[in-house]
Every structure is written in C-alpha cells, then in structure tokens.
Amino acid sequence: MPSPALIRQRLQALHEDGYVLIPGVLDARQIAELRQAIDALRSIHWDYQGLVVDHYKCVFNRDPLWLPYLDLPGVIELAEAALGSDCHVIGQTAWRCHPGFIGADLHLDxxxxxxxxxxxxxxxxxxxxxxxxxxxxxDDIDADLCPTLVIPGSHRAGRAPRPGETTWHGRAAEPVLCRAGDVLVFRSELWHAGSRNRSRERIRYLLQVHYGRRMVAQKFSPYLEFHFTPEVLAACTPRQRRLLGDHQAAEYD
Known part of the structure; x- marks a missing residue:
C-alpha cells in the first residue's frame, strides 16, 4: 500500500498535469494471467472483435479472476482520494490492438x-x-505500440478539443512510454489520444478501469439487460461490492 505522502503526490499530479503514471503495479504473473484471460474472451452484447481491434466490455462480470484488478493497490487509493471514499466503477474493458490499429484523435472523455x-x-x-x-x-509500450498520447495540463482548457485541433497553448500531445505492469491514471477532462500500432507483429494488450463519483451513473452494458453473475458477487470483497454498486443508502436512492 502506498504511503499517504505518495498518494498526495500522485493526487497533486492529477490536479496539475491531469494524469500520473504509476510504475510496477502488476508483476509478471499478473501480466501473464491477464493476457491469457483476454485471449480467452469471446464477444457478447456490445463487444467488438475485428481485424485490427478487439474490445470487451464489463469483463468484471465474466469471471472472479477480474475482480482484483478493480482495486489494485496504489490505484484504488488514488481513485478514492480523487473521487471520494464512496466512488465506484463505471466500466472495466479489455483491449487487443493489432498491427494496423488506427487509434483515436485528440479528445476528452x-x-x-x-x-x-x-x-x-x-x-x-x-x-x-x-x-x-x-x-x-x-506490454512494454514504445513509440510503435499504440502509446497513449496526452497533453499535460489540458484538463484546464475548460472545453473539448475543436475539430482538427492538435495542440493546447502550443503544446502537442506526448506519448506515454512505459513498461508492462505500469498504470496510467488520468482525469476525464484531459485531452488525450490513441495512437497507431505501427509494429509489424505485436499486439497491444490493455485493461481499462473507469472510476466515477458516487452520483456518476455506472455504465454496465447492455443496460436494461445487464445482471450480475452470482459467482462474481459471491467472490467480491466488501470494497469490490461497493465498487460494483453496493452502496449505503444516500440521496436519490
């Protein structure tokens, strides 16, 4: 568990830069486990499998294996410091980006x-x-393997990028180069982009977890048809149950 001082330092980076990179969150066993689990996923509901990208939604609901990655040490403490101790998960998605993957233009979430x-x-x-x-x-992320691009401080623009806009205050998007097991945490107002997979044979594996404040709606597709898998709920810790929506009663409940 990170020290309170380190959590404060990372929280300050979210306020100043809009993002922070946390090194070495996963070990080699966890990395291999997740890559194997992503390879075993099959498309359901609103998932997408294509020639250059595979995108799987709400993976937490498919197997208890995914639950520990909702509240990873060092990540969950930062999420709770940023969003409140009653924050929850609004999505957990898995990606495989194949050679030829295009990415996404500069945007905010x-x-x-x-x-x-x-x-x-x-x-x-x-x-x-x-x-x-x-x-x-x-994966180890280099310039060819779909690095996430960010413009530091752009969360203070107060608006989304306009069509064709590629800089903020003259600053262009910068690639986040990192190692397998590192975690990038960024706030939803940050201008960022996805880049191409320019490698010839490597696939980028990525797991995303989206955290929201208590009153931000949970994004569990296919919405009205969604239901929790009993085996998953039975395996949850109290914190994981809260992250999946088992809150104490509050306003608007």
Whole structure:
C-alpha cells in the first residue's frame, strides 16, 4: 500500500498535469494471467472483435479472476482520494490492438460543463474530478505500440478539443512510454489520444478501469439487460461490492 505522502503526490499530479503514471503495479504473473484471460474472451452484447481491434466490455462480470484488478493497490487509493471514499466503477474493458490499429484523435472523455479558461488558470480554483480512468498496460509500450498520447495540463482548457485541433497553448500531445505492469491514471477532462500500432507483429494488450463519483451513473452494458453473475458477487470483497454498486443508502436512492 502506498504511503499517504505518495498518494498526495500522485493526487497533486492529477490536479496539475491531469494524469500520473504509476510504475510496477502488476508483476509478471499478473501480466501473464491477464493476457491469457483476454485471449480467452469471446464477444457478447456490445463487444467488438475485428481485424485490427478487439474490445470487451464489463469483463468484471465474466469471471472472479477480474475482480482484483478493480482495486489494485496504489490505484484504488488514488481513485478514492480523487473521487471520494464512496466512488465506484463505471466500466472495466479489455483491449487487443493489432498491427494496423488506427487509434483515436485528440479528445476528452467527459466534461461536466464548459468553463472559462481564466477561471481554471486561477491557482485559487481547483476543478473537482468526476471520472478517472486507469490504463493497465500489459506490454512494454514504445513509440510503435499504440502509446497513449496526452497533453499535460489540458484538463484546464475548460472545453473539448475543436475539430482538427492538435495542440493546447502550443503544446502537442506526448506519448506515454512505459513498461508492462505500469498504470496510467488520468482525469476525464484531459485531452488525450490513441495512437497507431505501427509494429509489424505485436499486439497491444490493455485493461481499462473507469472510476466515477458516487452520483456518476455506472455504465454496465447492455443496460436494461445487464445482471450480475452470482459467482462474481459471491467472490467480491466488501470494497469490490461497493465498487460494483453496493452502496449505503444516500440521496436519490
């Protein structure tokens, strides 16, 4: 478990840069376990399997194997510090990005409302976080293997990138190069992009966990048809049950 000082340092990075890279969260056994588990997934509901990308949603609900990756040490403490001790998971998705994968243009994931940049530049004002994403990398990420691109500080733009916009304050998106087992945590307002898989034969394996504040809706597709797998619920720890929505009663319940 990280020290309180380290959690504060990483939280400060989320406020200042919009993201933080946490090294060495997974060990070699966990990396191999997850890669094998992703290879065994089959498409259901709104999943997608194609020539260059495979995308599987709500994987936590398929097998108890996925549960420990909802509250990884070092990641969950940061999520709770950023979003509150009653935060929950709004998604857990697994990806395989094959050679030829295109990625995504510069974007942000969620913005509560547009705000004037002058307000966000004021050191006396700190924009609360509503949603954070953890990218759990299962490969060594170099410039050819789909690095996530980020513009540090761009969460303070107060808006989404406009069509064709590629910089913020003259700063272009930078690749996050890291090792298998590292975890990138970023807030939903950060301008970021997905890049191409330019390798000839390597596949990028990635597990995402999305965390939201208590009042942010959980995104469990296929929504009205979704139901929890009994074996998964039986295997949950109390914290994991809370992350999946087993909250104490509160307003609007």
């Amino acid at each position: 969620y913005l509560v409302m547009e705000l004037p940049e002058s307000l966000l530049a004021d050191p006396q004002f700190r924009l609360p976080m509503q949603i954070c994403t953890a990218h759990i990398y299962l």
